Amino acid sequence: MSDNSTVMGAGSPLSGEVLPPVKTKGRIGEFVSKFCRQRMSLTAAGFIVLLLLIAVFGPFLTPYNPDEANYEVLMAGPSADHWAGTDEYGRDILSRLIDGTRLTLAVSLSAVFIAAVLGTILGLLSGFYGGWLDRLIMRGSDVLFSFPDLLLAIGIVAILGPGLSNVVIAVAVFGTPSFARIIRSVTLSAKETLFVEAARSMGAKNGRIIWRHIFPETVPSIIVNVSMKVGGAILAAASLSFLGMGAKTTEPDWGAMLSMGRDYLSIAPHIVYFPGIAIFLTVLAFNLVGDGLRDALDPKMKN
Amino acid sequence: MTQHLLEVQGLETEFARGGGSVKAVAGVDFHIQKGEVLGLVGESGCGKSVTSLSIMRLLKDTPGKISAGSVRFEGTDLVKLPEKEMRRIRGNDLAMIFQEPMTSLNPVLRIGLQLAEPIMMHLGYGRKKAREHAIHMLRLVGIPRAEELVDDYPHQLSGGMRQRVMIAMAMSCHPKLLIADEPTTALDVTIQAQILDLMKSLKEEQDMGMLLITHDLGVVAELCDRVVVMYAGRVVEEASVHELFANPRHPYTRGLIHSVPKLRQKVRRLESIKGNVPDLSQMPHGCKFAPRCEFVMEQCLAEEPRLLPVEGLEERKSRCWLTQQENAEGGESA
Numbered sequence: 351m352s353d354n355s356t357v358m359g360a361g362s363p364l365s366g367e368v369l370p371p372v373k374t375k376g377r378i379g380e381f382v383s384k385f386c387r388q389r390m391s392l393t394a395a396g397f398i399v400l401l402l403l404i405a406v407f408g409p410f411l412t413p414y415n416p417d418e419a420n421y422e423v424l425m426a427g428p429s430a431d432h433w434a435g436t437d438e439y440g441r442d443i444l445s446r447l448i449d450g451t452r453l454t455l456a457v458s459l460s461a462v463f464i465a466a467v468l469g470t471i472l473g474l475l476s477g478f479y480g481g482w483l484d485r486l487i488m489r490g491s492d493v494l495f496s497f498p499d500l501l502l503a504i505g506i507v508a509i510l511g512p513g514l515s516n517v518v519i520a521v522a523v524f525g526t527p528s529f530a531r532i533i534r535s536v537t538l539s540a541k542e543t544l545f546v547e548a549a550r551s552m553g554a555k556n557g558r559i560i561w562r563h564i565f566p567e568t569v570p571s572i573i574v575n576v577s578m579k580v581g582g583a584i585l586a587a588a589s590l591s592f593l594g595m596g597a598k599t600t601e602p603d604w605g606a607m608l609s610m611g612r613d614y615l616s617i618a619p620h621i622v623y624f625p626g627i628a629i630f631l632t633v634l635a636f637n638l639v640g641d642g643l644r645d646a647l648d649p650k651m652k653n
Numbered sequence: 654m655t656q657h658l659l660e661v662q663g664l665e666t667e668f669a670r671g672g673g674s675v676k677a678v679a680g681v682d683f684h685i686q687k688g689e690v691l692g693l694v695g696e697s698g699c700g701k702s703v704t705s706l707s708i709m710r711l712l713k714d715t716p717g718k719i720s721a722g723s724v725r726f727e728g729t730d731l732v733k734l735p736e737k738e739m740r741r742i743r744g745n746d747l748a749m750i751f752q753e754p755m756t757s758l759n760p761v762l763r764i765g766l767q768l769a770e771p772i773m774m775h776l777g778y779g780r781k782k783a784r785e786h787a788i789h790m791l792r793l794v795g796i797p798r799a800e801e802l803v804d805d806y807p808h809q810l811s812g813g814m815r816q817r818v819m820i821a822m823a824m825s826c827h828p829k830l831l832i833a834d835e836p837t838t839a840l841d842v843t844i845q846a847q848i849l850d851l852m853k854s855l856k857e858e859q860d861m862g863m864l865l866i867t868h869d870l871g872v873v874a875e876l877c878d879r880v881v882v883m884y885a886g887r888v889v890e891e892a893s894v895h896e897l898f899a900n901p902r903h904p905y906t907r908g909l910i911h912s913v914p915k916l917r918q919k920v921r922r923l924e925s926i927k928g929n930v931p932d933l934s935q936m937p938h939g940c941k942f943a944p945r946c947e948f949v950m951e952q953c954l955a956e957e958p959r960l961l962p963v964e965g966l967e968e969r970k971s972r973c974w975l976t977q978q979e980n981a982e983g984g985e986s987a
Binding site for chain 1: 741742744749756771819822823
């Protein structure tokens with residue numbers, strides 16, 4: 351008996367509780383290793399990085415001046431001189447595609463960025479405060495949801511007038527409600543957590559709780575939704591340009607290039623092929639990255 | 654008589670449910686003095702936690718609403734206080750510890766930051782001073798390597814350590830009253846004892862009042878000075894901790910005490926009180942405990958007894974016809 355009690359008394363009461371310092375990868379490390387396991391998404395991400403580099407260094411990469419007409423090679427097919435052929439003014443299509451990358455990415459990324467910021471703010475407010483504010487924001491979203499996306503964008507551009515900056519506004523407006531809805535639902539579950547109640551019990555202000563405790567919970571959803579929406583935004587911007595409501599026809603926007611090439615589809619199909627392929631690949635890449643991000647950020651999909 | 658630290662009078666809290674409303678707390682009275690530990694005991698669903706949330710005015714995100722009564726904290730009625738002033742009291746004079754240490758810390762924020770925020774807010778400290786104070790508090794609750802641990806995330810700590818952090822947070826602004834809602838229920842037994850000891854010594858050091866909510870009578874015996882037993886949203890018995898265990902007057906309290914398994918007795922079956930807490934929307938008419946009571950009489954079903962002093966003692970009350978009969982008889986013979 352006495353032996354026993356000595357043994358019991360020997361250990362400090364705390365010794366059982368102290369954890370050895372564990373080396374953990376952390377949230378970001380874990381996310382990176384998970385994402386890298388998905389080949390498709392990784393490849394797509396590589397493609398997007400390439401696109402971004404092209405967008406930044408475009409002017410140094412173009413083999414020809416993208417705006418220079420050359421009437422000796424009108425609508426020439428792909429050749430060693432002009433890899434993607436030339437258009438109806440004899441401009442080098444590859445150069446125009448490279449130059450247009452910046453325009454396309456700038457329009458779609460800024461539109462999605464605006465939509466994400468607006469939607470996140472609205473979603474946080476709506477989910478956190480509830481009541482009439484929630485109803486107002488959600489019914490407003492429903493109204494926007496009830497329009498077909500492109501029709502709404504066309505309507506907005508029709509009001510504001512054509513031009514790329516108005517295309518950005520239009521695409522941002524129809525992207526906002528989906529962010530608002532997603533962030534609202536995350537907010538609703540996050541504000542029920544005990545640590546929010548604990549923070550409240552310590553006297554934290556609402557703004558503090560939203561910013562410190564609820565916003566971080568929504569970040570994964572925001573990232574995933576951004577990557578998913580960029581593809582749609584590229585398509586929408588291209589469609590508006592194709593319909594003559596976005597970029598001017600002189601600008602090397604991919605959608606505008608499609609629009610111009612349409613008239614010569616039967617005699618020079620390559621004028622539309624290459625911008626079309628560019629749009630297709632870019633949208634596909636963003637969607638694949640979005641899928642990969644969703645899988646990597648979803649804590650329920652542990653493997 | 655001196656002013657009580659906390660005085661709850663006729664507190665009623667209603668929850669909206671399917672058009673109507675049910676009373677989760679139906680007229681609760683108790684008080685806590687400075688430096689005193691009051692135990693609030695009862696089964697699950699008897700309104701203990703709702704009472705504590707009502708005191709803290711944390712019902713905003715629930716369908717619940719305080720419908721009557723007052724909660725006087727050092728003389729000011731918290732029920733009538735504007736939200737802004739309430740926020741200044743929460744975490745400052747009035748702090749709370751929750752049942753689940755695993756989820757009451759935000760997993761994505763460093764511990765030091767979570768500790769420092771209320772300190773900066775209530776004590777007006779700068780970032781650096783608040784951090785030092787946070788480290789000091791962590792040391793105070795017995796956390797080793799406190800200066801390293803402030804930069805850890807909650808998942809790097811065990812449940813007992815997290816509860817210590819929560820206690821450090823609640824104590825950081827020197828509250829006058831600490832509400833502990835089942836602070837040890839989620840912990841294993843050895844850690845429970847450590848946490849209880851810690852709370853006891855901190856309470857004595859800082860001379861604060863404490864409202865300890867629990868269903869564990871062992872914890873009550875360990876820590877409390879006085880006990881209030883709740884059943885179905887009502888106080889059924891109030892006594893000093895010694896009186897309660899030595900001489901429980903309400904049949905419900907007796908049942909609770911008997912259902913604790915005893916170490917030196919060989920028993921085949923654990924004792925229990927038959928039945929469940931009645932559904933809040935289908936309360937019996939008379940005494941709310943009558944359907945489960947072994948001493949039930951006709952009077953019990955007809956009319957609800959009031960919470961009355963027992964044997965003329967101050968702070969010794971019971972809500973039962975039986976004790977009131979005995980009282981009357983005792984009064985006659987005396």
